């Protein structure tokens with residue numbers, strides 16, 4: 001059953017929303033008394049002193065302040081890992097995985113998180129964690145927040161509702177959502193099962209990629225990013241709050257729903273985006289442009305033009321390049337590339353890279369089209385061609401991406417991945 005939720009629009013806007021009339025104070029943030037006897041609470045995901053253009057914070061007007069909760073205790077990390085990954089040596093090997101299977105036993109979003117890889121350092125606020133979620137149950141009486149980073153959801157199967165302190169977002173395959181660091185949320189399944197990818201960004205929050213000479217429009221347009229309206233619940237019970245903090249999982253009791261925010265204002269709320277809105281820009285002459293033209297969101301690293309993480313999509317599009325080898329070129333890159341497939345077929349790999357699967361081509365490790373794709377594309381008639389039935393993505397990072405022990409040794413790893421290049425022949429007849 002699809003949900004028809006109301007959203008506000010505009011990337012990073014300073015939003016104002018109230019679920020009860022007059023709940024949001026006017027003209028100030030912290031009046032002596034807030035209407036409806038709500039508590040005011042500030043939420044900062046940047047330092048107080050971050051420049052205005054970078055500064056992100058919200059003010060919440062809530063039934064109880066967040067300090068009303070129990071004591072934290074450590075819990076098992078399950079298959080969740082955090083950078084730096086030290087449990088195994090990172091090999092330069094090209095890696096590929098089958099999809100993680102949906103479990104048979106009852107599994108909610110938290111229980112079904114599997115970390116595939118990570119880089120940088122969560123404690124140092126650089127790098128990313130890459131996880132897969134597989135679930136067959138909604139989170140019941142359980143809430144979660146991640147102090148280690150913001151979470152980019154890339155659903156691959158099923159439809160979920162993200163209930164958050166700021167309100168609700170519904171997302172399905174072909175859409176994405178970002179939950180800022182620290183925002184409490186729970187995941188409800190609208191379908192029997194759900195699977196997707198998560199990029200946990202320990203670094204600078206995502207921003208929209210620059211457009212350069214392309215001009216004032218195109219790529220991801222600000223107006224297509226959707227934010228929730230305030231939607232509070234006034235609910236008491238024996239609930240649990242789970243936190244990911246400095247690489248470990250903790251829990252505490254909480255006697256009420258933390259989604260008790262009646263009104264909020266600010267620019268650090270969760271948001272969603274339909275990837276079909278991405279205005280794809282590509283060559284109309286020759287050669288294969290670099291995939292940076294497909295960047296939806298980027299987390300700057302501090303060095304201009306070099307990303308902590310770029311989120312890049314490969315959407316359905318026209319291919320018209322003349323006298324050009326059209327699929328991705330053979331490639332070695334300083335940036336490390338983790339890829340996933342939401343649906344269909346990816347042009348460089350027609351076999352073995354399946355929806356829900358993943359691949360990793362690390363810093364300077366060679367990769368590119370499999371042997372058969374090379375043959376086909378080198379001999380194809382170069383008529384305009386519509387790429388349909390395809391939606392791949394890439395998490396591309398300046399830091400070497402370390403697979404977890406589970407990723408290297410688990411059943412999803414394809415041990416024969418590099419065989420896809422074995423059939424590449426010497427053709428040279430010099």
Ligand SMILES: O=C(O)Cc1cc(O)ccc1O
Nearest residue numbers: 290291328329331337348367
């Ligand atoms: O498949 C990849 O490796 C990603 C990729 C795609 C592309 O079109 C050009 C370069 C590149 O790294």
Ligand SMILES: [Fe+2]
Nearest residue numbers: 331333337367
């Ligand atoms: Fe590449």
